[in-house]
Amino acid sequence: MPEATEKKTATIAPSSPPPAALGKADDGSGVTRRSFFSWISIGWLAFVTATGGFFTMMLRFFFPNVLFEPIQTFRAGSPDEYQAGEVDLRWKGKFGVWIVRDDEGIYALSTVCTHLGCTPNWLAAEQKFKCPCHGSGFRKTGINFEGPAPRPLERYRIVLADDGQIIVDKTKKYQQEKGQWGDPEAFLKV
């Protein structure tokens, strides 16, 4: 045991730190800049970085690169299939979309209530979407007018394919309160 001389251990031993990183301890000789950038500092810095790397990896690991969920884009037939002034319920079950046609065109409304994510019902008699969970009500346009819902229903991207069919793309949504309903793809002019 020739290397463990007393002098050295006295000054340097304290620098062996507890599990979490600590800098070099001060035991009277004072902190010099040189010793601050000593091997131990580099070591702990690198160790913390690597550990951070591990946790970053854990984080990233939980977000897969692909999803096996049902496809978010679907073809919804040709515009003639929709009657002006009516709310079409045929895509509600499969894709969670109401397609509404008014005098000027067609838009695709999300069936997710903006309050807490329930699915409202279309009440044809009252001409409104009424959410069964907390009673939010939306007009045919998707604008909220009663109940706790904080903002209008979202609309999805709706465009015409080359063959004249409607394509609804749920990956892209438009919010009225952000003024996005004016976007040409939020509304299909007929």
Add this chain to the structure above:
Amino acid sequence: MAEKKNLLQRLAEGQIWTSIFRGGGVPKSRRQRMMVVLNSVFLHLHPVRLPKHAVKLKFTWCMGGLSFFIFLILTISGILLMFYYRPTIEYAYTDIIDLAEQVPFGIMREIHRWGAHAMVITVWLHMFRVFMTGSYKPPREFNWAIGVVLLLLTLLLSFTGYLLPWDQLAIWAIAVGSNMARATPFLGHEGPGAALLAIGDINFVTVASDVRFALIGGRFLGEATLLRFYVLHCIGLPFVIMIFMAVHFWRIRKDGGISTPV
């Protein structure tokens, strides 16, 4: 206390730090160094002081410690893998493909597999070292026996994990392995003596009632086998091995720490 303190030092002497690490501060004196070990739930696995050869790599080869550390790596990577792997004959294989093709850090599978191989080797080498230093001799006989059980459990863990990718390599390795079980004396349906366990026309040990069946959950390797091996691999065996590990470590301390020449 008049000296300037840097941020880390302030932190180390602050209330939060000292509340987490009993005693706080940086151990400076011999006593403090001892207290660090005594006060930590993790570190007090160790004694406070050791014979000097116990810290020499030349003597210990660090194989026991590495085995334990690899076990931890395997536990963590294994838990992470469970998030993407489904133990069904439908998806097991494709999920493994996807680990390589699209899962972020699907490299977890490689870590787990190579770690498993490495653990078998380190456990063997640990046993080898213990034998060569005669460390199984009294009073450590029983702990050696525990060690043999741990070796067996390590092999079983590796063996059960081997099936999970559900590829040719997997099922045929398990097929070869589990078919040996059918030849278990008395308990396997093709084992010597099994035919004697019968009353009249009723055989007690048949293909659907022997140890092999208990192992693979069916007459043939199939969905049930995969599920059984999965449960054993992820819950059953780790649980058992942890108990034995606890005893193993405890006994090291109680049997006088690392073996030393008399």
Add this chain to the structure above:
Amino acid sequence: MEGFKHLIDVLAKPTILVTFTFVIFFFIFPPSDWFDKWHRRLKFDALWGKKSLIIITGLLIAFFVFGLGDPDFRSIVLKPDNVPISGLIFLVFFFTWLSMSQAYKNDELQEAGKPVDEHYDAPNDKVLVWPDLVYVELISLVLCSAFFLLWSIGLAAPLEEPANPSESPNPAKAPWYFLGLQEMLVYFDPWMAGVVLPSLIILGLMAIPYLDNNPEGAGYYSYKNRKLSIAIFMFGWLVLWVLLIVIGTFLRGPNWNFFGPFEYWDSHKVEALTNVNLSEFIYVKWMGTGLPGNILLREIWGIIITLGYFMVLPPLLAKTWLKDMYAKLGVARYSIFIVLIISALTLPIKMYLRWMFNLKYIISIPEYFFNF
């Protein structure tokens, strides 16, 4: 080059490789003074010097480097699951060397009347765990983690075709750590190779501390005082376990046929594996009569031999060759020890019976799934 490869292929044949190992083994790890004499005369003790470490490691590396130039060798060695076994070869050699060199050093120290390397003057010779041990541990953990990450990046885990119960891959191998058992299956019925022998291995391992009542050599590396126990352990570990794994991994190819490391794994390779049972030897070949219909009569010779081996041989040995040992161990330890040893020895015995006489089973009662 081709000549050398061919030579290696020939040398790797199990008959040659195993025989060579058996013959040379106890001169490298001498179990008794007689062997020890020859061990030193043959200069095998030089194996545990620093020079040998460098030379042998160098040779091993050179062999692998050379071998990787050969497509057949490469295809076997670079199979992802076989990589750890190549590593195992190096590791086993290194740690055997490390332990043996320390043991020899300690033996010399003891001979000179000095304390062994691990000697410590309790309680003064103690070292604090914090920071010396903890720090070293931390460093090795960090290095170990880095090593695993690197290994995982560099080598993809294997994934073969989807599981297909109607289509065995050729060869179908167990996980590599069980290949020793699978090798045994060639010579034994599954109940022996797959159940009894593994159980005996486990029990035998557990029994070691209880059988070895030699108080010498606890807590430090040594050889001289523990010759027999170390030689036996080494035989089991290096030959019956590691060597069989290496053979099973690298040298067993399609149809479980034997292939040299530089041979193409031709699934059409034909080997005559005709073999006969002892009863057929005795009744058909020697006595020229047919097999008796009575099972007991048919197998009586095999039963006699087996019983003789397990029942008569141990007391006989206790009286003669192993007299000293019997005296030292006492009757209980001796019986367990000798049964374990002669059980282990059945493997080489059956290997040679197979190779030399094509003998399949000594006792063969397929009617009751009992073959030995």
Add this chain to the structure above:
Amino acid sequence: MINQQERYYNILKLNKWFAISSLLFTFVWLLTFANDFNRPWKKYQIEFRNLEIEKTKSDIASASTSLDENEEYAELKVSFENAQNEVDSRQEEITALEEKIGTLDADLYAKNQNYQFAKADMDVAKYNFEQAQHGHGDLASSKKALDKLVALTADTKLQAEVIEGQVEAANEELKGIRLTLKQANDALSSISREKDLLERKLSKIDPEAMSFSNKVANIIRDVPVLDFIDPYYDVKQVVVKDIQDDMIYMGVPKVDRCMTCHLGIDKKGFEEAPQPYTTHPNLDLYLGANSPHPMNEYGCTGCHAGRGRGTDFISAAHSPDHAKMAERWENDEELKWHPLHHWDTPMLPMKYVEASCLKCHAGSIPVQESPTLAMGMSIVEKGGCFGCHQIDGFEDTPKPGPGLRKIAQKTSKDFAFKWILEPRGFRENSWMPHFFNQVNNDDPESVERSEQEIHAMVEYLFDRSEDYTMDRLPKGGDSENGRMLVNSLGCLGCHASEGEDPMEFKSVNSMRREHGPNLVKLGSKTTQQWIYNWIRDPQGYHTATIMPDLRLTKSEAADISAYLISSRDENFEDQSVPGVDESILNVIVKEFLGSNLRKEEVDARISGMGLDDKLNYAGGKLIRQYGCFSCHDIDGFEDAKPIGTPLTTEASKLISKLDFGYFHDELPHTKWDWFRQKVDNPRIFDMIPQEDESYKIKVKAPLEKLRMPHFGLNDQELDAITTVIMGWVKDEIPPSKLPAQNERNIAIEAGEKLIRQYNCQGCHAIDGDGGAIQPTVASWLGEIADEATSEDRGIVLSFAPPMLDTEGRKVQPDWLLKFLKNPTMIRPNLAARMPTFSMMSDEDWNAIIKYFQLKDGQTLPYENPHTVNKRSTSYKAGDVIAEMGGCQNCHFYGNEKPKQAAVTWGPNLALTKERLRPEWLMEWFKDPQNVMPGTKMPAPYIPSEEPLESVREVWGKDVAKLHSDPKKLLQAILDFSWGVSGPTDVSKIVKAHLESEGYGFVIEEDDDWGDEDW
């Protein structure tokens, strides 16, 4: 020594070690992140993004040029500016209105709120009242509260409505002011919409066109670790639930990620882009949303195979097309290709990709979409693969070889010997394969043995040959006339003739002319008398033959047989036939006997056999051994089972089940290379390849050797047959993905099978496929007329057997059946004859008729017959139009000959009533070219555009009555033709006319007249 500090290691050293290992650890982490981030598909997506940016830019450029050139756009721009100016000039008015709306809106909001609150209270009161009625609560007070609130609600609502009305009115006014502006704007944007969309797209993909914050976001979204939030570069995939990957235990829905790199595959405009960005070559048929195989529903690997989940060039299991491509891929630094191990369905090379069509379209192979596959199927039928190999779907296909039950009358033993020894030595494109002189039996010893084997088989066949009484051959056949008959009667729809090169480029269509053997060298093979008898009555010789009867007269048959017998092969005839060698024969017989007898028994048996017995015995055994009965009808083998491996799911076999023998280095380790090699040189796997490319043979007894014969296929045929074999898989395709199993498709399948079997398309073209005979018709025309005539496609078509495109809509089924069972002359100019297929049953004909009908959407088998009143205006008008239109120039009216020369003649109009369907005829009159492209029939002229006066003057009063309605005029022609009566069979008149006057080809001038097709 006492160590007070109880320390061992130098802490400084440990620190250093710790630092180094931690740095290493950190570095390895960085590597791990880089390794995970740097996925192989990313670089392709980056490159494709650049491609897309470039393309969008150039599209924008061309869109703006076209806008600049668009006058309407310029005009609209001007009118937009005018409108803008007008609106600007009324700015004050607008501001005032807007202010007013602002105040009103505020008021409305307040009033509305009053109303909403009141209504909410009222709803509560209503509920309370209802509860009270139900017995909970005080009825009177709740009623009172409700009434009060109802009134309040009504009141507040009214107030709100008033204001609302004002707001609306103001808004309307404002809209009115801006109306022109809005209209102009809308019109403008509808024209420039395309460009706008392109620009929007560019701003999303091109960093240069992005706003600053988007530029930053564009970088951040693809930064490692953060790239899960909304990455631009990501793995794309299609999940197809009902098409599954076979995971042995279970099917797993296909997941195809091919489009992760093949980014342009379903986007038009990347046709010229390099791989992997190229657009799919046929989007109308595949991938396109409106194609029959949209990408979302069919994925990629269902057809192309490969590992759909792979996101890397290698792990997707790409396969090169040929060895050169493989080499290029292997040496490519980026690809570093090697075959993917452990995946049994690697991607099909492009030349075999049609194999996958077979999975779903086995019943009715789309010939035009999958020509290689169709050709391969034709090879399977002609080569008789299904004879030795059991293949589902070929159960009722007739044996492709001639029947051998009466062979002694047809040819000599010598010919049979030489023929079996080397069929292609006599007829180079024969489908009869070579069994002898192959790699594994061409050594002198085997050759000697082969000779004796052939002797034995010939002896067996001749010994069992049945009696066959032949008619006497009339004296003096005219060989030259025979040649003309062969060239014109239609023989060449199924047979090739002298002087044609059979090995030139092949297609399904050209192979239709290999339906029967080439008509060459018959003089060396058989007798004239046999030919005479055979062509007059094929079924008399071989009952199961598919050779039809052309209803030849005695003299025609004599002429033809004289012509056919004149061709001989002297060299072949001169070859000598080695004698029978009994010692070798004994060896052969012993081998067969020894397979189940002991040696003494064998010796006893053989000593009791004469030479003939031995030949007969060995012959029978050898015929079984080689499977001759698979293609030929042979006495004694009626119930023999196929001798080869079943092939129905051959391509789903694991590759480990294909024995590469000693060819593990010489042959790429793929199923298709194995199959191709096997067909190309079937015996090769008996051999051991040598360094110098020669072979040594494995040690095998003669009867153990591989025995599949050699067909001598060319590369193109090998590709085709390999494609078919690769299509024989066991994939389970769900009904939702299969062509619908409706009545129509079933009928088409059944019909196509018969049409293939009887080679109808050798003569007839159907829907753009078939009419293989047409080139020979052209050359015949060249001979009887001149070069120009033979190159006139119109004339050639009019002399070729008719196309059957709209047959189902065109003819009456009753008539069609009558015609098919007993063909008569329809097109007087046609020299080719519709043969009589007397071997076809009524079921067969019904299937064919149903095929035509359902293919054309004609579902009614019975229809109301059309009747005509000859005194009706319509009939009379029709008569006039026919007269004026000169129908009689080309058409027979009963036995009244047409006015023009025979080259232009068309069907007898007396046939119309019983033959054609009025609906089809109307369509036909309207535009014949539309119904049958290439027809010579002009659309009849009708005076519907002319002034009534002149019509009345020129065409008479009946036409004038109908004049304004073209439909009625056409109906008039129809009615007229319905009224044409007289004898329908004009063959005698035609024959006499042609003999005396010939066809009257117009040699100098171009003739647009003549008709082809009705």
